[in-house]
Amino acid sequence: MSLLGAVLLLALAGSACGATYKVQREVPEELSASAVVVYPFLFRWPEPAFRSFELSGRLLDVALAEAGERALFFGPSEFKVYRPEDDNAWAASTAVTRLAPYGVRPEQALVLRAWAERRVQSAQGELLDAKGRAVGQNLVEETTYLGHVEVVHPSTRKRVLELSGEVKVDPFAERTDDGADPAPELTRLMEDLTREALRALDDHLRAPREPSPAPARVARVPWQAFEYTEQGRPAHVGALALMDPLDAEVLRQQRLRFANPALETSLLDRMVRLPAGLYVLSAPEGGKLAPGDVILQLEGQPALPQVLARARLAPAPVQAQVLRPSGGTFQIHLP
Incomplete structure (x- = not known):
C-alpha cells in the first residue's frame, strides 16, 4: 500500500496559535477533485447564525489562498444542509446542484466540514492580603477549544482526511481588534487546520480549466452574514434592527473588521457605509474594475469571494453588477 493510501497519524505544532493538532489521512492515490464544498461552521455551543457564516468565510479565505486556482470552492448560503454529519452529502444537502454549471461531476467534488467544542473549567480560590489572611474569593475559568476539520468524498462516503486540535485561551492575551473576534484562539486554530487540510490534498486538486487572470483584489463588505439563517437559528x-443605533453600529464595525483583519481602520471606516458585496481594493490598469468599485452581485447572487474566484475557472463569462463610487450601477462580464 502506498503512503497516501495508508492511514497516517501525525502530531503537528500549530505555530500561529501555539496549539497542537493531529491528522488522520487516507487519501486514495486515484482521487482527483475539481471542487470543494465548505459547509457552514458548526459550533457545539449556542452562537448566532452569523457567526457560523463568517467563520466559514474566514476558512474559505484560507482555502482560496491555498488552492483558489486549482479548485472551485462553494460556501454557506450557496446551498442548504439538512444533515451536517451525514457523509452522503449529496443526499444530505443541495450542494451537488452547484456542480453541473461548471462541468464538474459529483465524484470530482469533496466536502470540507469544520466544527468545534468548547470546554470550560472553573476553580475557586482565596484572595489573601499582604499578611496571608483570607480577604475574599475569586473564580478562575479556563477555556479550551477543540477544533475539527473533516474532508469527505461524498460519492464514496469516505472521510479522506480528519484533522483535530485544541488550544487554551490565554485570559491575559492582548486584544487589538476592538472585540471583533470573540474567540481569536479558535479562529486561528481552525484556519491552521483548514490550511493543513488543503496542503494534504495538494496533489489531488485539479482545476477544470486554466484560470484566467484575477480581475481584482477585493475585501468583504459582510452584511450578508446578518441574513444567514439555519434551522432553529434565525x-x-x-435583532440588528431592534438594537440601539450605537450598538448596531459597533456590531457592524466589528463584523467588518473580523471579515478583513488585515485592513487599516481608516479604510474600514469608509467601507462601513457601503452595501453588501466585494469592495475593490486594486485592479489591473485598463481592466473592467477600478479601486472603489463594489461588486454587488455575481451570477445573479450576492457577491462573495469564492464566487469571484470561481469566475476565473468558469466555462463562460460571469455577469456582475457593480456600484461605482459615484453611485451609478452597471453590468459587466467577468473575468
Whole structure:
C-alpha cells in the first residue's frame, strides 16, 4: 500500500496559535477533485447564525489562498444542509446542484466540514492580603477549544482526511481588534487546520480549466452574514434592527473588521457605509474594475469571494453588477 493510501497519524505544532493538532489521512492515490464544498461552521455551543457564516468565510479565505486556482470552492448560503454529519452529502444537502454549471461531476467534488467544542473549567480560590489572611474569593475559568476539520468524498462516503486540535485561551492575551473576534484562539486554530487540510490534498486538486487572470483584489463588505439563517437559528437582521443605533453600529464595525483583519481602520471606516458585496481594493490598469468599485452581485447572487474566484475557472463569462463610487450601477462580464 502506498503512503497516501495508508492511514497516517501525525502530531503537528500549530505555530500561529501555539496549539497542537493531529491528522488522520487516507487519501486514495486515484482521487482527483475539481471542487470543494465548505459547509457552514458548526459550533457545539449556542452562537448566532452569523457567526457560523463568517467563520466559514474566514476558512474559505484560507482555502482560496491555498488552492483558489486549482479548485472551485462553494460556501454557506450557496446551498442548504439538512444533515451536517451525514457523509452522503449529496443526499444530505443541495450542494451537488452547484456542480453541473461548471462541468464538474459529483465524484470530482469533496466536502470540507469544520466544527468545534468548547470546554470550560472553573476553580475557586482565596484572595489573601499582604499578611496571608483570607480577604475574599475569586473564580478562575479556563477555556479550551477543540477544533475539527473533516474532508469527505461524498460519492464514496469516505472521510479522506480528519484533522483535530485544541488550544487554551490565554485570559491575559492582548486584544487589538476592538472585540471583533470573540474567540481569536479558535479562529486561528481552525484556519491552521483548514490550511493543513488543503496542503494534504495538494496533489489531488485539479482545476477544470486554466484560470484566467484575477480581475481584482477585493475585501468583504459582510452584511450578508446578518441574513444567514439555519434551522432553529434565525437570521440576525431582525435583532440588528431592534438594537440601539450605537450598538448596531459597533456590531457592524466589528463584523467588518473580523471579515478583513488585515485592513487599516481608516479604510474600514469608509467601507462601513457601503452595501453588501466585494469592495475593490486594486485592479489591473485598463481592466473592467477600478479601486472603489463594489461588486454587488455575481451570477445573479450576492457577491462573495469564492464566487469571484470561481469566475476565473468558469466555462463562460460571469455577469456582475457593480456600484461605482459615484453611485451609478452597471453590468459587466467577468473575468
